[in-house]
Amino acid sequence: MDFTIFLIQLLNSLQYGLLLFLVASGLTLIFGIMGVINLAHGSFYMIGGYMAFALAPIVAATFGGGFFSTLCVGLVLAVVLGYVLEWAFYSYLYEREHLQQVLMTYGLILVFEELRSLLVGDDVHGVKVPDLLAGSLPLGEVMTYPVYRLFISAVCVALALGMYFVFSRTRLGMMIRAGSTNREMVQSLGIDIKFLYRVVFAAGVAIAVLAGMVAAPVSSVYPGMGNQVLIICFVVVVIGGIGSIRGALVAALLIGLVDTFGKVLLPDAAGVLVYVLMALILLWKPDGLFKAG
Amino acid sequence: MPKPDSASKVLLRGRDITRRWGGLVALNKVSVELERGSLHAVIGTNGAGKSTLINILSGEFPPSEGQVELLGQDVTDWSQPKRARSGLGRSYQRNTIYPSFSVMENCRLAAQARKPAPWAWWQSAARCEVSTAAAHDAAVRVGLGNALDRTAGLLSHGQKRQLEIAMCLATGPEVLLLDEPLAGMGAEETERMLTLLEQLRPDHAILLVEHDMDAVFRAADRITVMVNGQVIASGSPDFIRNSPEVKTAYLGDH
Amino acid sequence: MTNNDTSKSVFVAAIFAALAIYPFTGSEFGTDLVTTTMVFAIFALSLELLVGGTGLVCFGQAAFFGIGAYSAVLLSPQYDPGSVAILLPAAVLTAALYALFVGALSLRTKGVYFIMVTLAFAQMAYFVVHDTSLGGGTDGIYMTVKPTLGAIDLGDTQALYWVTYVLLIAVFVFLAVLSRSRFGRALAGIRVNEQRMRATGFSTYPYKLAAFTISGAIAGLGGFLFAVKDGAVNPELMSWHLSGSVLVMIILGGIGHLRGALIGAFAFVLLEELFKSEAIFGEFSKHWHLGLGMTIIASVALLPRGLVGLPGQWGQHLLGRATRRAEDMEVQNAKA
Missing domain, CATH: 3.40.50.300 (P-loop containing nucleotide triphosphate hydrolases)
Structure with a gap:
């Protein structure tokens, strides 16, 4: 493999891995803190993708803005969506068995997919890369690398750093960490745990939606895109260790590498490689690489 | 032994x-x-x-x-x-009995560990004489001899603790x-x-x-x-x- | 207790009796639909052994179903009818082998991990048939000639109905007997409190692995029948939508009861037919997943004990708490 091609693939895998991390971090947080296994998390990614597609003309007509305004409007909608969903559905699931959580969130997936089908249809859509980021950087003598992909990575890194900051440095982060280990204790400290959960859930939704929106210009939007991401995110969480943000980051980057280079080196087996990786890690460490708590 | x-x-x-x-x-x-x-x-x-x-x-x-x-x-x-x-037998601080089973079934399940025979799937567990005898013995020893057919989850707290010990004894x-x-x-x-x-x-x-x-x-x-x-x-x-x-x-x- | 057991047996016997009469009264379409439902009932029973019998929430059951189906098609001769005596055991065995592999790894994990890992391994199987030429890719492959068993041609709707019927009864009886055996009791013990079982002296891993493999084998049997009935297989048979659907079936019917899996399969197919019906929903029937999804959500919220628990749930309003306590006990009971 030529060094430039290697570099390009490396950047691609980094971008893919970081994107996976964003979605998986929400999944692992929601499980780690609220104990809810949320199958519908992939749907939020899908909703993000379709927002990037469907909101753009509306936003352009209303505010006259471009991609970034769409991003902002989408984020606001995502937070509202997360807040409402938590109140309407997820708050009933905290004390329920995993089985019921699986079922209800599976039901939600079906509903989201059908609503998407009703509102936007079942076609595959491309989303235009914003003009500002449409260029390419030269890599070596003949190759170039699209700026937009670098932008995705940058957004992901910024969000990851932001999450790290919130968790380790802020009062909210302290409450979240305490809430995941001891619910009663947090309540006895006078913190409104219901509100805390609602905030965390809304944040998780917002991050997944954002991931879907920024990814849309690269991956295009299509039915079932959420499910695909969800299952890979499960693999990320299993490899990284449940509830561990650090584990999710390492595992997501690892999967980015394996998947991207797998497609180049072993195209026939690419779909399976990620699962083989998971099987091997399970043999070695059944609790994942970084088990939280 | x-x-x-x-x-x-x-x-x-x-x-x-x-x-x-x-x-x-x-x-x-x-x-x-x-x-x-x-x-x-x-x-x-x-x-x-x-x-x-x-x-x-x-x-x-x-x-x-x-x-x-x-x-x-x-x-x-x-x-x-x-x-x-x-x-080596142990009992737990919290009740670990099987609430939907009867007292006898709880003890028999524990006693079954001695003679598990998992391949004998055609034979009802109730027909295993070794574990039934051991289970009966254990239940009587702790004083639950007259409650064998009662559902464990509906026993009084004290009886549940007794059952907990009986299950421990049933393994011999x-x-x-x-x-x-x-x-x-x-x-x-x-x-x-x-x-x-x-x-x-x-x-x-x-x-x-x-x-x-x-x-x-x-x-x-x-x-x-x-x-x-x-x-x-x-x-x-x-x-x-x-x-x-x-x-x-x-x-x-x- | 005994009275209750009798009424359960009568209920199950009534279902099977109704199924025995049906082909003489129903249309060709109806017979075909009921065959499909019985295949799903076998599939649901396989999962019930894991979820209700052992407490293992497997979210990748479709993989075993699909592998059974693909094996049946791939091993069938192209121009002659295959032999059921060879194809059926082969399909069951292949599914069981994959279940052994998946179980060996995934049972090292617990709880939510287990759910995700089983889903991921099912997805792995999905990608194998989806991405490679082995299984014909996204289009799937066809079984050109249906297999035969002696003089019985499974290409015949009636013949297939009866074979499926007999196999459904066989699976049901097998699982009912199994649940009363020492093996089945040990599984029930694991479901309620695995730690206690280990402290009592049961090495629980082999038990769970055995249950997982048996479950995979039964799902493979269902897959075999499905392939024979449809004459074609495609990757969707291994998709997580099918894994989700079969979970919905047993939940809808009522976890912890073999008859719950039967009722659930029938209720699910009926619901699906209802939401897909253009006569009722018109244009909207295209979006039948919407109705299905809302039904699932509603059933989680309103029917925590499934359809099987419904009489008890009504009784609760009339009789108050004592019944409810007993009924809650009942839910945890793995008996059919």
Whole structure:
């Protein structure tokens, strides 16, 4: 493999891995803190993708803005969506068995997919890369690398750093960490745990939606895109260790590498490689690489 | 199960058992010996490491350092089921009975561990004579002989504790590790349980973790006092009662 | 208790009796639909052994179903009818082998992990048939000639109905007997409190692995029948939508009861037919997943004990708490 091609693939895998991390971090947080296994998390990614597609003309007509305004409007909608969903559905699931959580969130997936089908249809859509980021950087003598992909990575890194900051440095982060280990204790400290959960859930939704929106210009939007991401995110969480943000980051980057280079080196087996990786890690460490708590 | 080394009276021995959770030392070089015909009580405040000790002796998780010997064999690396099949029985602090099963079914399930025969799927579990006999025997011993067909989940608290012990006995253990069997029991039920322990003592080596001090001092042959994961004193009930260390560290609180 | 057992047996016998009469009264379409439902009932029973019988929530059951189906098609001769005596055991065995592999790894994990890992391994199987030429890719492959068993031609709707019927009864009886055996009791013990089982002296891992493998084998049997009935297989048979659907079936019917899996399969197929019906929903029937999804959500919220628990749930309003306590006990009981 030529060094430039290697570099390009490396950047691609980094971008893919970081994107996976964003979605998986929400999944692992929601499980780690609220104990809810949320199958519908992939749907939020899908909703993000379709927002990037469907909101753009509306936003352009209303505010006259471009991609970034769409991003902002989408984020606001995502937070509202997360807040409402938590109140309407997820708050009933905290004390329920995993089985019921699986079922209800599976039901939600079906509903989201059908609503998407009703509102936007079942076609595959491309989303235009914003003009500002449409260029390419030269890599070596003949190759170039699209700026937009670098932008995705940058957004992901910024969000990851932001999450790290919130968790380790802020009062909210302290409450979240305490809430995941001891619910009663947090309540006895006078913190409104219901509100805390609602905030965390809304944040998780917002991050997944954002991931879907920024990814849309690269991956295009299509039915079932959420499910695909969800299952890979499960693999990320299993490899990284449940509830561990650090584990999710390492595992997501690892999967980015394996998947991207797998497609180049072993195209026939690419779909399976990620699962083989998971099987091997399970043999070695059944609790994942970084088990939280 | 007569074994050559069961002539020596020590059936279970924990040697210098240490358990660390991250930086926290839950147990620090704790040694215990359980002899046949003797009831050894372990007392201590909450968080002293008593349950951790039982968990390590029974194999629920391994010690960070130290060894466990069962009937003269080093079993530190043995899994919990293997230890259990070799004669180590334990009860839990919280009820771990199967609420939807009847008393008899609970005991039979435990007794089945002796003769599991998982391949005999065509045969109803109720037809296994070995486990049925052992189950019946265990239930009668703890005083649940007249409640065999009752649903376990609907028993009174005291009866549930009795069932917990019966399930432990149904496996035919030589060593019993009992985690707070008297917790939440009324006076009458406590008496009955103490009588049962008295009956079990000759053939078994018993470790009793208990908060009821009156019961402990009445029943135990030997008492070990733990504070913060360490043994601060071990000896006869009289010795412990008069030990100044124990008085200041533990009993003085009362 | 005995009275209750009798009424359960009568209920199950009534279902099977109704199924025995049906082909004489129903249309060709109806017979075909009921065959499909019975295939799903076998599939649901396989999962019930895991979820209700052992407490293992497997979210990748479709993989075993799909592998059974693909094996049946791939091993069939192209121009002659294959032999059921060879194809059926082969399909069951292949599914069981994959279940053994998946179980060996996934049973090292617990709870939510287990759910995710089983889903991921099912997805792995999905990608194998989806991405490689082995299984014909996204289009799937066809079984050109249906297999035969002696003089019985499974290409015939009636013949297939009866074979499926007999196999459904066989699976049901097998699982009912199994649940009362020492093996089944041990599984029930593991479901309620695995830690206690280990402390009692049961090495629980082999038990769970055996249950997982048996479950995979039964799912493979269902897959075989499905392939024979449809004459074609495609990757969707291994998709997680099918894994989800079969979970919905047993939940809808009522976890912890073999008859729950039967009722659930029938209720699910009926619901699906209802939401897909153009006569009722018109244009909207295209979006039948919407109705299905809302039904699932509603059933989680309103029917925590499934359809099987419904009489008890009604009784509760009339009789108050005592019944409810007993019924809650009942839910935890693995008996059919």
